[in-house]
Amino acid sequence: MTIATVPGLPAPGRCLVMGVVNVTPDSFSDGGAWFDPEKAVAHGLDLVAEGADIVDVGGESTRPGAQRVSRDEELRRVVPVIEALTDENVPVSVDTMRAEVAEAALDVGARLVNDVSGGLADPQMPQVVATAGVPYVVMHWRGHSHDMQSRAVYEDVVREVRDELLSRVDAVLAEGVDPSMIVLDPGLGFGKNPVAGHNWSLLAHLDALTALGYPVLVGGSRKNFLTRLLAEPDGTRRPFLECDDATVAVTSLAAAAGAWCVRVHRVRPNADAVRVAAAFRAARPAD
Numbered sequence: 016m017t018i019a020t021v022p023g024l025p026a027p028g029r030c031l032v033m034g035v036v037n038v039t040p041d042s043f044s045d046g047g048a049w050f051d052p053e054k055a056v057a058h059g060l061d062l063v064a065e066g067a068d069i070v071d072v073g074g075e076s077t078r079p080g081a082q083r084v085s086r087d088e089e090l091r092r093v094v095p096v097i098e099a100l101t102d103e104n105v106p107v108s109v110d111t112m113r114a115e116v117a118e119a120a121l122d123v124g125a126r127l128v129n130d131v132s133g134g135l136a137d138p139q140m141p142q143v144v145a146t147a148g149v150p151y152v153v154m155h156w157r158g159h160s161h162d163m164q165s166r167a168v169y170e171d172v173v174r175e176v177r178d179e180l181l182s183r184v185d186a187v188l189a190e191g192v193d194p195s196m197i198v199l200d201p202g203l204g205f206g207k208n209p210v211a212g213h214n215w216s217l218l219a220h221l222d223a224l225t226a227l228g229y230p231v232l233v234g235g236s237r238k239n240f241l242t243r244l245l246a247e248p249d250g251t252r253r254p255f256l257e258c259d260d261a262t263v264a265v266t267s268l269a270a271a272a273g274a275w276c277v278r279v280h281r282v283r284p285n286a287d288a289v290r291v292a293a294a295f296r297a298a299r300p301a302d
């Protein structure tokens with residue numbers, strides 16, 4: 016059982032750990048903590064010291080209901096942070112839906128483009144990625160945050176997410192993106208109804224995506240499906256910042272199921288979890 020690799024990124028024989036640096040005032044679980052560029056850079060370096068293989072830098076909150084930030088504001092937020100981190104040889108991915116932001120990030124050394132819209136938000140994105148020849152995360156997405164939850168309706172969420180991702184893959188391949196550079200992501204929390212269990216269905220059937228032959232990235236860290244699962248008997252939701260232990264459990268499950276990478280806010284415990292999962296997978300006969 017090998018975990019797929021992506022050229023130009025670490026291939027340590029285990030699930031990778033992508034540490035999150037949101038340079039935003041309003042991301043759902045850590046909004047504002049790293050809005051100051053110096054704090055953002057220091058946090059990124061801390062995440063690498065804790066074991067992050069990649070640092071994901073984003074400047075636009077994608078929490079449900081969020082309004083978009085301007086291109087110029089997004090550029091102002093992420094480019095200096097990415098440049099400072101790449102100057103320290105940190106492998107950085109840029110979390111953006113905008114081709115111009117991706118281009119600017121690649122120009123200052125970002126090594127991967129993480130596009131939550133899978134190329135739907137900006138038709139120029141696939142060409143930017145194809146020209147740069149860098150890994151491209153194509154996440155399942157059904158529209159911008161302000162109304163994405165209205166689209167969280169499925170007959171069969173696993174089949175529909177798989178099929179919609181494959182149609183995005185066809186679209187970006189047609190724009191010249193190299194198939195070896197594509198990473199798929201089920202988009203946990205994006206246009207998925209936590210009450211309907213969509214996120215758990217996708218996690219429990221990750222093989223529907225890993226079987227397609229592309230590396231799979233899973234981003235479940237601190238998300239609503241966890242705050243709901245861990246709610247008090249009276250329904251009071253677990254605070255986001257108290258969902259890091261549950262996130263580690265999700266990491267273990269995803270990595271054991273063959274995920275290429277997990278995207279997390281707390282790195283150290285998840286870096287341990289992917290090593291546990293690698294030992295577990297190595298002890299099982301090849302699937």
Ligand SMILES: Nc1nc2ncc(COP(=O)(O)O)nc2c(=O)[nH]1
Pocket residue numbers: 035037042043044045076077078110129130131152154200202203232233234235236278
């Ligand atoms: N590829 C990928 N990127 C993402 N970017 C942001 C968020 C939202 O979480 P955050 O606001 O805590 O960063 N989730 C994902 C995700 O699940 N997958």
